[in-house]
Amino acid sequence: MIQFILNSKIIKTDENSGITLSDFIREHQHLKGTKIGCREGDCGACTVLIGTLNNGTVSYQNITSCISPLGNANGKHVVTVEGINLPKKLNTVQEAMATNFATQCGFCTPGFVVSMTGFALDNTKILNSCNDAISGNICRCTGYKSIEKAGFEIEEKLKTQDKNHQIEWLIKEGFIPDYFETIPDKLKGLIIEKLNSDGQIVANGTDLYVRNAAKLSEEKVHLIANDTSLKGIYLKNNVFTIGANTTVTELLENEDFRNNITGLKSFLKIISSEPIRNMGTLGGNFVNASPIGDMSIFFLALNATLLIQHKNGKERSIPFQEFHKDYKKYDLQKDEILKSISFSKLKNNSFFNFEKVSKRTHLDIASVNTAFSISVKENLISAVHFSIGGVAAIPKYVHKTAAFLIGKTINSETILQAEEILQSEISPISDVRGTATYKRMLAKQLFFAHFITLFPNQVALKKLIH
């Protein structure tokens, strides 16, 4: 039995844990404020908040309920727009939206309101702006400026927030109804049962539910998102070990990781949207095996190692660059699961950069993405790990180009020679993300971008183009 709190009400249901949370909300609970726009997590009309109990307090994140399996709500607090409505008056976010003319047709509006309320409830706020919180919400009417204005008002209000008594403050200031105060105790009171562990393994569903929601709704699914043995980010002996179930947001929230990867915030900001980053896991991205999987590209350039565990407990580890074999084929046997990924902490003489170009800069799939780590010793390149996506059947680790660079000094000539090798290592095809010619062009440009970004004093665009 799945048990959770939906707004202020305790839900106990024997529904299949694989049905989508949005269907449960709309069709079973008749809460129609959560809208369906795309069923792909790409529009945000179905956004809800999911609250998790941690050390006595509940932390909330926005997620897209259309691609989230119901079972993942087990033991959590799910908040829909109805759950943040105050009796007879608008809450602070809603008031800001209404007075700024930030709602036109109204269909996307509940999703925006929920995301913005999530922003108010989020006490980490690593990406600081309200705009980031609504990065997964699409509006076709307003052009966003009015919504942005409402967001600024919210940001201003939150500056006076009493962070030690966050929930009380938000209730007092009319952001949320007062039942929120009772949620931690209510969650503690739930006696959570373990759910089914047969069938398709699903973490947070951001890929599988885009493709197979109908099928997964009817079949048995083995939900692993709440499996803590697959979670966590550990730094030990200068090696990072990251559980396969770690979400992109958790990467961002980890101080050690953030400190080690300079520019992490700006890299992750162009990877999907906040609700998807809240759900999408590293392991999920690796086994999705898309040739343009952002996290695959990211970790390839960190020269990472994968730890794989068999059902019988046996573990094996392989270099991550050997994991992807061919289009959507990878080295994972039946009854095996990705456990964690690890890499050596970047040293002071190592630099990392991530580049991604897509038709729309944010919340889009890359035309080409690439990551690059480089170590420099006495003005010579001592190590390079270089990956590039969208130019081969798999997320590509470019061996020859990387090997060529070793021992060279960083200058235009070296880069131009390496670029020629790079072109010989890739074989892009034309598709909706761009023509093959364009992708070759991007491979070149983004390769240049790595150097121009990391070594602005040594490399200039002018010298790289003729």
Add this chain to the structure above:
Amino acid sequence: MKNIDSFTHVRGESLFVDDLICRQDALIGLCFDSPKAHGKIISVDYTKAEALEGVERIFTYKDVLGENQIGGIIPDEPLWAENEVHFWGQPIAFIVAKTDAIAKKARALITIEIEELPIITTAKEAKEKGSFINAPRSFNLGETATAFANCDFVFEGETFSNGQEHLYLETQGCYVVPQENGSIKITSSTQGPTQVQKIAARVLGISMHKIEVDVIRLGGGFGGKEDQATPWAVMAAVAVQHLNKPVKYMLNRHDDMRMTGKRHPYASSFKIGLTKDLKIKAFEAEFLQNSGAAADLSPAIAERTLFHATNSYFIPNVKTTVYSCKTNLPPNTAFRGFGGPQGMFVIESAIAKAADALAIDKSKIQEANLLEENNEFSYGQIAKEVQAKKTWFSAKEKFELEKLQKEVKVFNKENQVYKKGISLMPIAFGISFTNTSMNHARALIHIYQDGSVGVSTGAVEMGQSVNTKMLQVAQDILGISANKLKIETTNTTRVANTSPSAASSTADLNGKAVEMACNSLIKRLTKVAAKMLLSSEEKIHFKKDFIFVEREKSELTWNALIAQAMLERVSLSENAHYATPIINFDKTKEKGHPFAYHVYGTAITTVTVDCIRGIYEIENVKIVHDFGKSMNIGIDTGQVEGALVQGIGWMTMEEISYSEEGKLLSNSLSTYKIPDIFSSPKTIETIPLETDGNEMAIRKSKAVGEPPLMYGIGVYFAIQQAVKEFNPNYKIKFHAPFTPEKVVMGLYEK
């Protein structure tokens, strides 16, 4: 006044079709559509699908009791394909089942054999093969041939603008319920309730009075639900006619994108002639409209392309021709701007080409040719109350254009990797349905005996806040507080024979009808009040829920007056009909006065291009817009911003693509991108032009829905300028959208 729906919108309490709780015996519909773009249907096997537990019945053209025909302008489109299919996604059958999941499974069990026929996907190919929807149309003014001979410079070129998916957040859908005696009630997400009613009656073979269409509101329309909301409602209605049970049909996003038409792609060519003083003396253009497989609204859209082919410029010699080319794409349809944007993109391209060749700033040519009072449009209308120059110069002055241009120059000099571009985009957009007979509307107003008021019109609320405007009009004239007023759903039994909510004209047409109805009611109530207050009728005024005698507030409240009027058996209901005066158009001569008025404006756009990556950001768009006397500046500014960003999407990232086989490739939100919050300009400033407004507009507040979309065209030319700034070898092209791919290719073109 805020959008009157905002309270329920932000609380998630506003009702859309999909939110209605259905009757317990309601069934779910799902369309089975063609998996090929063109061919003869050899056989379709439904047996496995029909045998599936939970499938109620599968409907095809054989179940049509009336006419299997949904074409509006031209009867060339069957509801369900009979022997041939003409586009990928063409409806063939309609599955009705207990649940959506069962219907989907059933659909997967249908097998079809199609003998494929050659397909056409581009307008150019259609023209070569002589495949047209109807005869071409031409608008002519003066004599271009001689004019070109007298020009100092003549330039020719080609342009292409791609289609655009509406991407209303709420997909198409309906809920249809049987009533007594074979009547049917359709709740539809449509901009054209009468169209749904008319076509349903035709297909079902019953009279219109047996069909009631109700529209609560739309989760966005943008033209996509003007004609193309109809087939789904009619399919469900056919099923209801046979089954006598309610049927609901909400399209999922993929089906919606695959089966519905979009903004028309245009392939065009132009020839522009100028004299040394930069006056455009002659302009010729040939527009090839990719209409898709059936007429839909294409002929009317083609016509509007001609109406706007010279944008806000006066050109004395014009020859423009448009071909509606029949291809094997889904029938393309109305989309905000309705052919106008495609026309304006061509004249702006022609000017850009001339400016590039003459090595001068594009704005110099634009400025030298702006419309003036009493200039003649190519279709014979004489321009009146022209604001082209006023908006242009006021934008230049208020936003300090010269300073902006200088800043861009300095920036470009100092930066190697980033380049900025700046452009001006003036607009002139005609307001009225160009089909004169559609320019009318009705309003029905009931004052209830407790003083509360219900207002019904033919206006459909789809986010443009037309209901708020209707309420403002009624409130203003009746002098009562907003809480006494309710704007009813749009329902064909209360307001009949409506034109669709389109052409930016909904508030004007319906608002004028509301105004008339309110005035008639006030006239009757004035008599009652005068008698009660022992005053003469001229002195009676209605304000703030009280009756005033001259400026003096009397003791008589609105509610008390209504109670008395009821006792005196005065009619408290009124129906009014408004038809736009003056307008006319003679299609045999292609001349007339089709528009009630024009809307003007000028936008200044600045963009920054990242010359390593080929991506760009829109820094700011600064607009002086002719709202007339806006009756709600908050709402109207929202329309400007929303339309602008939609136009920017069309010009930058929204890229429709079909495979060679005619299959839509950009078929989901992950493959078709519309602007998100970060692709919206960093700032949008909109300053209302100071003007007296126009009498033909409701409360002198001009139509605002479509015109600002065309400000988005400015972004194309700003990006183009930045690319050229980085790469002087770049040969300017006019091929929208200007995607990052085209930018990077342009930046590094040899």
